[in-house]
Amino acid sequence: MNKTRKGKLIxxxxxxxxxPHSVRQCPYSISSQKxxxxxxxxxxxxFTLVLLxxxxxxxxxxxxxxxxxxxxxxxxxxxxxxxxxxxxxxxGMTYFKKPTGRATDGRLIVDFLxxxxxxxxxxPYLQSIGSNYKHGANFATLASTVLLPxxxxxxxxxxxxxxxxxxxQLKQFKTKVNQVYEQGTExxxxxxxxxxLYTFYIGQNxxxxxxxxxxxxxxxxxxxxxxxxxxxxxxxxxxxGGRTFLVLNLAPVGCYPAFLVELPHNSSDIDEFGCLVxxxxxxxxxxxxxxxxxxxTRESLSDASVIYxxxxxxxxxxxxxxxxxxxxxxxxxxxxxxGGDYNFDPKAYCGNSKVINGSRxxxxxxxxxxxxxxxxxxxxxxxxxxxxxxxxxxxSYSDPPFPFHERCDLQPxx
Numbered sequence: 158m159n160k161t162r163k164g165k166l167i168x169x170x171x172x173x174x175x176x177p178h179s180v181r182q183c184p185y186s187i188s189s190q191k192x193x194x195x196x197x198x199x200x201x202x203x204f205t206l207v208l209l210x211x212x213x214x215x216x217x218x219x220x221x222x223x224x225x226x227x228x229x230x231x232x233x234x235x236x237x238x239x240x241x242x243x244x245x246x247x248x249g250m251t252y253f254k255k256p257t258g259r260a261t262d263g264r265l266i267v268d269f270l271x272x273x274x275x276x277x278x279x280x281p282y283l284q285s286i287g288s289n290y291k292h293g294a295n296f297a298t299l300a301s302t303v304l305l306p307x308x309x310x311x312x313x314x315x316x317x318x319x320x321x322x323x324x325x326q327l328k329q330f331k332t333k334v335n336q337v338y339e340q341g342t343e344x345x346x347x348x349x350x351x352x353x354l355y356t357f358y359i360g361q362n363x364x365x366x367x368x369x370x371x372x373x374x375x376x377x378x379x380x381x382x383x384x385x386x387x388x389x390x391x392x393x394x395x396x397x398g399g400r401t402f403l404v405l406n407l408a409p410v411g412c413y414p415a416f417l418v419e420l421p422h423n424s425s426d427i428d429e430f431g432c433l434v435x436x437x438x439x440x441x442x443x444x445x446x447x448x449x450x451x452x453x454t455r456e457s458l459s460d461a462s463v464i465y466x467x468x469x470x471x472x473x474x475x476x477x478x479x480x481x482x483x484x485x486x487x488x489x490x491x492x493x494x495x496g497g498d499y500n501f502d503p504k505a506y507c508g509n510s511k512v513i514n515g516s517r518x519x520x521x522x523x524x525x526x527x528x529x530x531x532x533x534x535x536x537x538x539x540x541x542x543x544x545x546x547x548x549x550x551x552x553s554y555s556d557p558p559f560p561f562h563e564r565c566d567l568q569p570x571x
Contacts, residue, residue: 219565228297263539415534
């Protein structure tokens, strides 16, 4: 199969590989549904009906009673803005209809995963009001890195909540649960840590925060430290009782509007889809390094599942062929200023008003974010996150393959 078209499986494999026996007796008729001319739309119809059958079945189970997430803005459900409250519209416009601390228009991959597993959205660990931790916690914060931010590697603007800090927060959380848990509280039972899914979506800021200053070669020098830190974190969580780890690799940053505008390059570095070849190649090298390190980690933890998830391949497919998956725009941001191919200007970031060339301008959101891959030039839209989640749940983008339907009766994520 042509590698660039692998993503076409996003719209088909999930359905064919996840049919439980109960669906054969499903009362909903797939054949009676009106089919669209778009394969992806047909897939959504079929997928929704299958999920209705799952929900209607008499037995619902899931091996995972909680999710504990570690990451940056790609999976932050409100931690950063709980610590530094200032987020404004149009963030959150698609699903929540208001800003909720997520760096996109709606739900993130971690939100969709929680919904599919029958769990509530994860409360940020840093959010003191209204949080419920019975089914896990989210330690991710916007601008977080894997490596400590107080080294000379990073420029300003990086979150203090590095992966090491997030791990310490998990340790503190576990200690508190063991000390103060009472039935009926907003805390999980002490045995939850061995029944949880531990997800990682972090490393993008380690890769991008210094690219403009020291170039690809300079960044590549410390990337081995990044993958090593992720592996050591997994081992520490294993010692705390964790047994299932889902690690998402880095997205194709060379296709994001912000980096297309801000990173130095020449026209020969742009591929036929409008993405930066050299930067994406560097991401692939990092991802291969991460994959091999996780393989070694898996071998050292024989009774654990350490899963590498290739979200790079999924997102690259969406950026290259958005119309094949029900979208319209690949490398153009929904929320931004400037129009053109990218609709991104770093002087007027999404939602901000600035004076540019003597005129006050406002960076506004498009009215149809469901047609875009990129929300603000840096992050994916809810639509792209949903498609990526379908691929994750299917298991075909995981190494080793990890079809979730074998561990859980999956719930709707519409």
